[in-house]
Amino acid sequence: MTECELKAQSSKLKARGGRPAATNTCRVCAPLGAVLAFRGIRGCVPLVHGSQGCATYIRRYLISHFREPMDVASTSFTESSTVFGGRSNLNEAMANIASQYRPEVVGVCTTCLAETIGEDTQGMLRDLARDASLPRALFVATPSFKGCQHRGFHDAVGAILAQTAAGGERLRQINLLAGPVSPADLRHLREVVDQLGIPTILFPDYSETLDGPSLAQYAPIPAGGVGLDQLALAGRSACTIQLGAVLEPGPGQVLAERHGVPLHQLGLPIGVAATDLVFNALAEAAGAPLPERLLAERGRLVDAYVDGHKYLAGKRVALVGDPDLVVALAGFCAEIGLMPILAASGAITGRLAEALAAVGAGGAEVLEDGDHQHIGERIEHLRPDLILGPSKSYTTSRNLSIPLVRVGFPVHDRIGAGRILHLGYRGTQRLFDEIVNTLLEHNQDESETGYAYL
Amino acid sequence: MLDARKSQVVTAGDARAVVCDRPSVAGSVTQRACTFCGARVVLYPISDALHLVHGPSGCAAFTWDIRGSLSSGPQLHRLSFNTDIRENEVIFGGEKKLLRALRELVAEHKPKAAFVYATCLTGVIGDDVEAVCRTATTELGIPVIPVQSEGFRGTKKQGYSAACTALGQLIGTGSTEGIGRLSVNILGDFNIAGEIWTIKGYLERMGIEVVATMTGDGRVDAIRRAHGATLNVVQCAGSMTGLAKMMQEKYGIPYIQVSFFGLEDCADALYQIAGHFADKDVMARTRQVVREETATVLPELARLRQDLNGKVAALYVGGAFKAFSLVKALRQLGMRVAMAGTQTGAQADYEHLKDLCDSGTILADDTNPLELAGWLSSCEVDLFIGGVKERPVAYKLGIGFCDHNHERKIGLAGFSGMTSFAREVHATVMSPVWKLVPRRASARSFELRALSSEPAGDGRSLVLRPLSVEPERGVP
Numbered sequence: 016m017t018e019c020e021l022k023a024q025s026s027k028l029k030a031r032g033g034r035p036a037a038t039n040t041c042r043v044c045a046p047l048g049a050v051l052a053f054r055g056i057r058g059c060v061p062l063v064h065g066s067q068g069c070a071t072y073i074r075r076y077l078i079s080h081f082r083e084p085m086d087v088a089s090t091s092f093t094e095s096s097t098v099f100g101g102r103s104n105l106n107e108a109m110a111n112i113a114s115q116y117r118p119e120v121v122g123v124c125t126t127c128l129a130e131t132i133g134e135d136t137q138g139m140l141r142d143l144a145r146d147a148s149l150p151r152a153l154f155v156a157t158p159s160f161k162g163c164q165h166r167g168f169h170d171a172v173g174a175i176l177a178q179t180a181a182g183g184e185r186l187r188q189i190n191l192l193a194g195p196v197s198p199a200d201l202r203h204l205r206e207v208v209d210q211l212g213i214p215t216i217l218f219p220d221y222s223e224t225l226d227g228p229s230l231a232q233y234a235p236i237p238a239g240g241v242g243l244d245q246l247a248l249a250g251r252s253a254c255t256i257q258l259g260a261v262l263e264p265g266p267g268q269v270l271a272e273r274h275g276v277p278l279h280q281l282g283l284p285i286g287v288a289a290t291d292l293v294f295n296a297l298a299e300a301a302g303a304p305l306p307e308r309l310l311a312e313r314g315r316l317v318d319a320y321v322d323g324h325k326y327l328a329g330k331r332v333a334l335v336g337d338p339d340l341v342v343a344l345a346g347f348c349a350e351i352g353l354m355p356i357l358a359a360s361g362a363i364t365g366r367l368a369e370a371l372a373a374v375g376a377g378g379a380e381v382l383e384d385g386d387h388q389h390i391g392e393r394i395e396h397l398r399p400d401l402i403l404g405p406s407k408s409y410t411t412s413r414n415l416s417i418p419l420v421r422v423g424f425p426v427h428d429r430i431g432a433g434r435i436l437h438l439g440y441r442g443t444q445r446l447f448d449e450i451v452n453t454l455l456e457h458n459q460d461e462s463e464t465g466y467a468y469l
Numbered sequence: 470m471l472d473a474r475k476s477q478v479v480t481a482g483d484a485r486a487v488v489c490d491r492p493s494v495a496g497s498v499t500q501r502a503c504t505f506c507g508a509r510v511v512l513y514p515i516s517d518a519l520h521l522v523h524g525p526s527g528c529a530a531f532t533w534d535i536r537g538s539l540s541s542g543p544q545l546h547r548l549s550f551n552t553d554i555r556e557n558e559v560i561f562g563g564e565k566k567l568l569r570a571l572r573e574l575v576a577e578h579k580p581k582a583a584f585v586y587a588t589c590l591t592g593v594i595g596d597d598v599e600a601v602c603r604t605a606t607t608e609l610g611i612p613v614i615p616v617q618s619e620g621f622r623g624t625k626k627q628g629y630s631a632a633c634t635a636l637g638q639l640i641g642t643g644s645t646e647g648i649g650r651l652s653v654n655i656l657g658d659f660n661i662a663g664e665i666w667t668i669k670g671y672l673e674r675m676g677i678e679v680v681a682t683m684t685g686d687g688r689v690d691a692i693r694r695a696h697g698a699t700l701n702v703v704q705c706a707g708s709m710t711g712l713a714k715m716m717q718e719k720y721g722i723p724y725i726q727v728s729f730f731g732l733e734d735c736a737d738a739l740y741q742i743a744g745h746f747a748d749k750d751v752m753a754r755t756r757q758v759v760r761e762e763t764a765t766v767l768p769e770l771a772r773l774r775q776d777l778n779g780k781v782a783a784l785y786v787g788g789a790f791k792a793f794s795l796v797k798a799l800r801q802l803g804m805r806v807a808m809a810g811t812q813t814g815a816q817a818d819y820e821h822l823k824d825l826c827d828s829g830t831i832l833a834d835d836t837n838p839l840e841l842a843g844w845l846s847s848c849e850v851d852l853f854i855g856g857v858k859e860r861p862v863a864y865k866l867g868i869g870f871c872d873h874n875h876e877r878k879i880g881l882a883g884f885s886g887m888t889s890f891a892r893e894v895h896a897t898v899m900s901p902v903w904k905l906v907p908r909r910a911s912a913r914s915f916e917l918r919a920l921s922s923e924p925a926g927d928g929r930s931l932v933l934r935p936l937s938v939e940p941e942r943g944v945p
Contacts, residue, residue: 036570037526037553044527066589066620067493068503072531075858084861086838091495097593097621108496111471115497115839127525128589128621131559159525160555160590229867231907233842361526388548407533 030363030384032392039387041335041361041407043425045157046124047073048167050087051195052175053122055219056153057240060088060118062108064101064136065126067091080425080432081198081225084237088112088121092128101129102139109149116235120151120243124171130158151243153178164424165337165362168195169259172219173266179243180250182274188214188248189300190255190276192267194283194339195424198226199436207294207309207439213301216241216249226433250274256296258283259339260370261362282374283339284438285446286347287316289374294439312440319444320351323451330454333357333394335404336423338364338383340437344403344422346374347443353450355379356397359390387411401454418457420449470840471497477835479819482828487819489834492623498837500785500858501812503620505588506532507628510875511708512584512616512635514659515687516540519580521550523567523598524588528620529553537661537878541686550574554590563596571605571613581689582612584635592619612689614638625787626707626813633712636683636692640716643690645697651746652678654698654722656713657705658729660685662880668729671739671762671883675754677746683709696720700745702727702738707788707813728790729882730890731798732763732770762884770801773891776899778803783845784854785810785836786873789818795854795873796825802891807848810836838862846908851898867906869897 031037046063050073053061063070070089078085088111090096090104105123112121125136140152155174157167172192193204201222208215223239249255250270257267260282270276284293290313298305331354334341338360345355358371359382368381380397382390391411394402402408402419406428412419426432436442459465470478474497476488493499505524509532512520522529529551540546552570554563571583583605587598598615605613616635618628653672658665665685672679681687681695701713701724713724725745727738736759743755782804784795789811796806806826810833811818822832831844841862845853853863856874863870871893873881881890903909 034570034573035552035566036521036574037529037549037551038574039533039549040526040530040551040553042526042553043530044525047527062496066503066505067499067501067624068506068620069527070498071500071502071858072506072527076531078857078861082861082864084838084865085858086498088496088498089493091493091497091499092589092621093492093623094621097589104495107494111473111494111496115471115837126589127527127554128593131590131593158556159527160559163526227865229906229908230865231867231910232846233839233862233866235839410534 031386031389037386041385041387041390042163043076044159044164045162045167046126047076048164048195049124049155049157049171050077051221052168052171052219054224055221055240056120056122056175057242058119058236059122059240060086060112060116060236061122062088062090062112063124063126064090064105065092065128069126076425079427082430083225083227097128097132101134105139106143109143113149118150118236120153123152123154124157127159130156163362169262169266173269175246176249176266177269179246180270180274181247182250184251185253186248186251188216188252190249190252190267190270191215191217192255192257193217194259195337196438197435198222198433200438200442203436203439203441208297210306210308211297211301211303213297216245216252250276252276254279254300256281260342261338261364261366263366282346283343285343285443286350287313288350289343289346290440290443309440316440316444319447323447324352326451326454327351327353330400331356332401332403333397333399335359335390335402335408338362338367340423342370342374345371345376345379349375351447356399357382357393359385361385401450418453420453478831478833481823481826481830481832486816487832487834489814489816489819493835499835500837501624501835503624504622504628504631505586505618505620507625508616508618508632509586510536511629511632512684513546514538514684515689516546517543517581517688518545519550519574519578519583520546521552521570521574521583522586522588523552523563524554524590526551526553528588536659536875538659538685539663545578545580559594562594563591564601567596567601568605571609575609575611580611582614582639584614584616586616586618589620612639624813629708630711633709633715636712637715639689639692641696643693645694648680648697649678650699651676651748651751652680652698653700653702653742654681654683654695655679656683656701656703657709658682658685659875661875662878664880664882664886667880667883667885671758674758675739675743676751677742696722698722702742704729705788706790726790728794730791730794732801732884732887733797734794735883766884766888769888770891773895774803776895780804780851780898781807781848782852782854783808783848783850785841785859786855787812789814789822791873792822793825798887798890802894806830807850808844810834842866852894867903867908869900871897
């Protein structure tokens with residue numbers, strides 16, 4: 016199919032159907048993404064520079080998803096800091112975090128407020144860096160009026176690498192930038208690279224910090240995450256593999272530019288084809304073949320595809336979520352004969368349509384900068400058999416009696432959001448079984464006879 | 470604990486007064502939110518009004534359909550409307566977008582009024598929200614009310630006051646015809662899980678008319694005629710006393726502060742309301758309501774108390790009145806309160822709390838996760854009561870938790886609410902899962918010993934390898 020034909024097929028929709036206001040926004044905010052990234056650094060306390068509501072809301076939103084402690088500090092702006100600047104608040108906050116948490120590093124991100132009053136937050140932190148009693152600070156600017164959590168996350172990852180990675184002699188190791196995936200996904204990726212025997216800086220890694228064990232004593236900073244010492248070596252890796260189809264250029268670019276680390280960008284490994292690409296790239300970097308255990312998982316997955324294919328034939332699906340996740344899910348759905356007819360995201364990347372076409376899902380209606388009202392209207396119009404999306408799609412699912420399989424972020428109405436595995440043959444297997452079973456259950460519940468033997 | 474925070478913590482029996490009512494310490498990881506949050510939660514349940522957040526998407530996303538506030542009619546409050554301010558408006562101003570959004574949303578949803586919430590962002594770019602609201606009121610024919618809720622103005626408390634000012638613009642604009650003498654408004658109940666219906670039920674049986682509920686199951690037209698009521702009954706004192714005072718000044722309506730949480734406070738509240746009307750029949754009917762309701766719930770409470778007797782609780786809530794009620798309600802269940810704190814308590818509230826609590830109880834203003842975790846551990850509590858942000862502190866330490874914040878979906882007010890509360894507490898405190906948590910490691914090894922001493926089915930003793938009490942991944 017030519018590019019023109021693809022373009023003709025994929026109809027790009029106007030944000031919110033052209034309305035000036037958003038109804039049930041699909042975008043959260045940039046500092047939330049940055050806080051998530053900071054949680055992937057060892058010994059790090061995130062600090063949000065602005066009104067304390069921003070930190071408190073971000074904490075509540077993340078707690079409702081991960082169900083884990085989420086200590087995020089704020090510089091607690093008042094009216095006078097808004098007028099005269101937040102320097103003293105920032106100084107006080109850094110000192111108080113240092114004495115309460117004794118962190119290795121404080122991850123500072125900004126808010127709409129700090130960005131709009133023209134704070135030179137980075138300059139202030141530079142001044143504070145002279146105080147040896149304070150921990151190191153890493154900084155990222157995250158004005159939400161320029162982007163949502165997707166951008167905040169990747170900007171933070173790029174900024175952290177820019178401030179921590181040093182150059183030097185190449186090492187037998189790789190960088191793996193996985194994007195805002197679940198703790199279970201991160202654990203699986205870690206398992207895969209360990210099996211391949213390739214030392215890997217998997218960043219950010221919040222697999223332990225945001226899905227930790229029951230404790231006898233409260234850990235001010237949860238264990239886990241990538242240490243600053245490891246991040247310092249990221250500029251010496253053999254290559255960076257960056258997951259995410261719509262990233263342009265993405266956080267790995269900074270390592271390519273400054274330290275000449277070759278950057279490979281691949282989609283999230285969901286589905287056989289996409290996982291083959293990522294795992295083969297990892298195997299190539301490791302100089303080792305894919306282990307039998309992974310190949311066995313692949314074999315079982317293909318076998319399951321065969322078992323379930325008829326239940327999916329002719330079925331149509333709407334995909335809602337972070338753009339990189341939506342693209343990867345679309346590729347997977349196309350692979351199993353479940354037709355993606357809507358790919359919707361609150362983020363604005365301008366690349367969603369192109370990325371969908373590249374994974375064989377160019378026929379889907381594309382909705383960027385969407386809100387849940389508009390997405391719901393499109394779903395009502397298109398009448399898919401299934402929605403794959405966050406818990407915020409539940410209302411649409413309920414109103415239209417279209418089943419929802421919860422993926423991505425946020426999942427606020429179930430437990431175990433951090434343990435949803437999406438990636439690899441194993442994650443795909445889990446998704447595939449849940450998708451087929453959800454459709455079977457829906458048909459079973461809706462049917463008059465209700466056979467228990469299918 | 471941070472030096473700057475030490476004056477905000479005392480123990481009951483201590484002569485020193487708590488220092489409170491001041492901004493949170495930067496970097497302390499306060500559990501408090503901002504002015505926008507306070508205003509948004511108070512006005513949120515008015516279900517036939519349009520609630521438009523004038524600011525970036527985050528402020529709207531975080532407040533979309535999170536309260537458990539039910540409506541008996543319209544559901545407009547459960548939608549999140551947002552001007553979604555972008556860079557273009559940051560440079561050129563967001564007033565035009567706001568007006569366009571109001572026009573469109575009012576045409577689409579036909580609300581009875583609209584509230585426009587200012588945020589940090591639209592505050593600092595200098596949008597004249599009041600002027601846009603005036604224009605929109607004239608053009609659209611409904612009250613379009615600005616809410617001065619820029620986050621940086623302070624904590625939730627300033628937001629409560631901004632919400633009360635906004636409500637004040639509606640009150641007094643409707644007809645009071647047909648409102649009788651035996652009438653009240655309920656202020657500061659947000660109809661979480663239908664709580665206000667429970668309270669209204671009691672009042673109806675007492676022969677008292679409820680004119681307006683603010684804001685649970687709230688309606689614009691009812692609020693407009695609220696000045697016709699004889700008495701204001703203020704439940705969440707922190708959020709709504711300001712409005713009650715304003716109505717007293719402007720309309721001469723007296724107010725009483727009550728709490729409907731717990732048997733004691735709920736009965737007291739009903740008697741106070743009845744007492745105000747100095748009507749023998751009302752008082753007789755009130756006695757009957759209290760008698761009947763209490764009789765219904767006491768047997769189950771007694772049953773649950775058997776298990777809960779002697780257990781220890783800690784609580785950290787928004788307002789002080791809820792804390793008072795919870796201390797009493799827990800006492801009714803045989804439980805002792807080892808720590809109590811609030812986000813917005815005033816000096817007098819803490820003095821009252823001191824009197825109410827056993828000597829040695831820790832009282833804290835505007836605390837944070839580290840302090841809370843320390844107290845939960847050192848006081849060896851069985852139960853922590855708070856909101857979603859407090860929950861992981863308890864759960865991570867393997868401690869029972871009860872949500873008493875506005876996100877909850879279970880009604881805890883009124884006499885029947887006390888039963889639900891006791892069941893909630895019982896469900897968490899008595900769970901068998903605590904036997905497995907590291908905090909109770911001694912209990913766990915005891916059970917293993919007990920098990921290994923029992924003979925197995927074949928007569929041979931079952932030999933168990935002693936298990937590590939630490940989780941496999943290790944504890945930092």
